[in-house]
Amino acid sequence: MSVLSDPVVAAGLSILGVPPLPDLRLLDEHIAVLDKAAAHHAGLADDSVGAIRLGNTNQGPAATAVRTHFTGGQGALPRADDLAHRLHTTADGLRTGKSYLEWIIGLLAATAAAAAVAVAYFPELLPRLAGTAKRFFGMIEDAMRSLGRIFTRLGERSTSKRVDVVAGRLHEQWRAPRRLEDGTFEPRIKSTTDSAWISRHGTDQVDIANTRYGDLPADWQKENKESARVAVHLVTDAKKEGVDTGSSDFMESASAKVHDAWLERNGEWAPPEQKLPYEELSEAEKEKDRVVVRKALDI
Amino acid sequence: MEQRIRIDADGRHTSGRGFRTLAEEYQEFVGRLEQEWGEESPLPYLAFSEPYSRLRRSLLERCEQLGTALRDTGDGQTIMAETNVATEHLLATLAERAGQVEA
Numbered sequence: 001m002s003v004l005s006d007p008v009v010a011a012g013l014s015i016l017g018v019p020p021l022p023d024l025r026l027l028d029e030h031i032a033v034l035d036k037a038a039a040h041h042a043g044l045a046d047d048s049v050g051a052i053r054l055g056n057t058n059q060g061p062a063a064t065a066v067r068t069h070f071t072g073g074q075g076a077l078p079r080a081d082d083l084a085h086r087l088h089t090t091a092d093g094l095r096t097g098k099s100y101l102e103w104i105i106g107l108l109a110a111t112a113a114a115a116a117v118a119v120a121y122f123p124e125l126l127p128r129l130a131g132t133a134k135r136f137f138g139m140i141e142d143a144m145r146s147l148g149r150i151f152t153r154l155g156e157r158s159t160s161k162r163v164d165v166v167a168g169r170l171h172e173q174w175r176a177p178r179r180l181e182d183g184t185f186e187p188r189i190k191s192t193t194d195s196a197w198i199s200r201h202g203t204d205q206v207d208i209a210n211t212r213y214g215d216l217p218a219d220w221q222k223e224n225k226e227s228a229r230v231a232v233h234l235v236t237d238a239k240k241e242g243v244d245t246g247s248s249d250f251m252e253s254a255s256a257k258v259h260d261a262w263l264e265r266n267g268e269w270a271p272p273e274q275k276l277p278y279e280e281l282s283e284a285e286k287e288k289d290r291v292v293v294r295k296a297l298d299i
Numbered sequence: 300m301e302q303r304i305r306i307d308a309d310g311r312h313t314s315g316r317g318f319r320t321l322a323e324e325y326q327e328f329v330g331r332l333e334q335e336w337g338e339e340s341p342l343p344y345l346a347f348s349e350p351y352s353r354l355r356r357s358l359l360e361r362c363e364q365l366g367t368a369l370r371d372t373g374d375g376q377t378i379m380a381e382t383n384v385a386t387e388h389l390l391a392t393l394a395e396r397a398g399q400v401e402a
Contacts, residue, residue: 020343022341022342022343022344026339026341026342027341027342029341030336030341033332033335033336034336037332037336040328041365044321044325044365047321048318048321048369048372050317051314051317051318051321051372051373052314052318052372053314054310054313054314054317055307055310055311055313055314055315055376056310057305057307057310058305058306058307058310058311059303059304059305060303060304060305060306061304062379063305066372066375066376066379069372069375070372074368075368075372076318076365076368076369076372079361079364079365079368080365082361083358083361083362083365086358086361087358090354090358094341097342097347101342140344141344141346144342144344144346144347145346145347147347147350147351148346148347148349148350148351149350151347151350151351151353151354152350152353152354154354155350155353155354155357159357239356240353240356299364
């Protein structure tokens with residue numbers, strides 16, 4: 001039985017004007033569901049390794065491609081591992097929140113019991129007890145804000161990963177027409193100012209066409225990353241608001257915003273035909289912005 | 300250096316079936332998870348419930364993407380197995396024809 005259902009405590013909380021305190025049983029249910037889901041994903045990672053091994057007798061480029069796909073950033077194995085970790089961290093967050101709440105609720109209950117006695121025998125103590133209770137309740141609100149920030153960060157990491165995926169796909173789309181028969185790409189040499197990249201490679205020259213997005217210097221990732229960030233946020237927000245992201249209305253309004261953001265970054269050097277508002281762009285120019293939105297919708 | 304090529308179409312088929320089974324089981328699991336992990340926030344504080352709800356949606360979305368990745372891997376293995384078998388048949392036919400010409 002919860003201490004909050006004790007009649008003396010309930011009366012004391014009412015005297016102190018403390019808002020209703022939460023029932024923690026639902027928190028237990030969520031923790032149990034998340035623990036089970038985290039364990040399931042850890043098991044799934046093992047089972048999927050077992051399934052890939054069934055085809056391991058195969059050797060050669062195709063077999064290597066399968067294994068790379070399976071273990072690479074978007075493969076089933078890292079996805080299962082990542083989900084196991086996130087679910088586990090979320091459960092831990094709830095567990096920590098629950099322990100903290102139990103502690104504060106205990107303090108509030110003690111204060112409330114004191115108030116129930118004070119109301120009869122020491123009414124002059126009531127304002128001080130009310131102040132103490134208010135501080136304790138403020139601690140609950142602070143804790144909730146901290147937990148909220150942790151959960152936001154856990155979600156944000158997934159957003160930043162999605163941004164990288166979209167940016168990587170935009171880079172692949174850009175270099176695809178440059179593909180040569182031998183599987184390499186027609187070179188496009190550029191200079192970089194990314195000092196970390198320069199010290200790793202011993203040069204400031206980078207062939208951006210023959211470099212995967214993840215291996216590009218930061219300044220050559222930047223433009224695709226910024227476009228991807230805008231589109232991923234637009235799609236995420238639209239989904240949150242229940243907007244039909246498959247509609248042409250969404251595609252056009254999102255593409256217009258991608259274009260506006262691009263102009264803000266590149267307006268200084270943009271050619272006249274790209275400096276126009278989205279509605280006045282040629283179909284070919286509009287399509288460039290739609291591609292970005294489409295990539296964000298695809299993931 | 301020349302890369303060694305070894306083809307085991309049966310292995311790929313078995314692997315493809317394994318992934319398909321995993322994908323089907325996983326889809327059921329995600330359906331149950333979505334039900335059990337109710338939308339109702341476990342705590343009635345906005346500073347907690349809004350980010351928690353967003354995180355829940357984001358994780359469930361990731362679950363869907365994992366389901367797709369499992370299905371894609373299985374489909375890829377099966378398609379390659381069928382391509383391998385078709386290639387072997389073609390090679391056998393060509394070898395047979397070449398033998399007939401020589402004879």
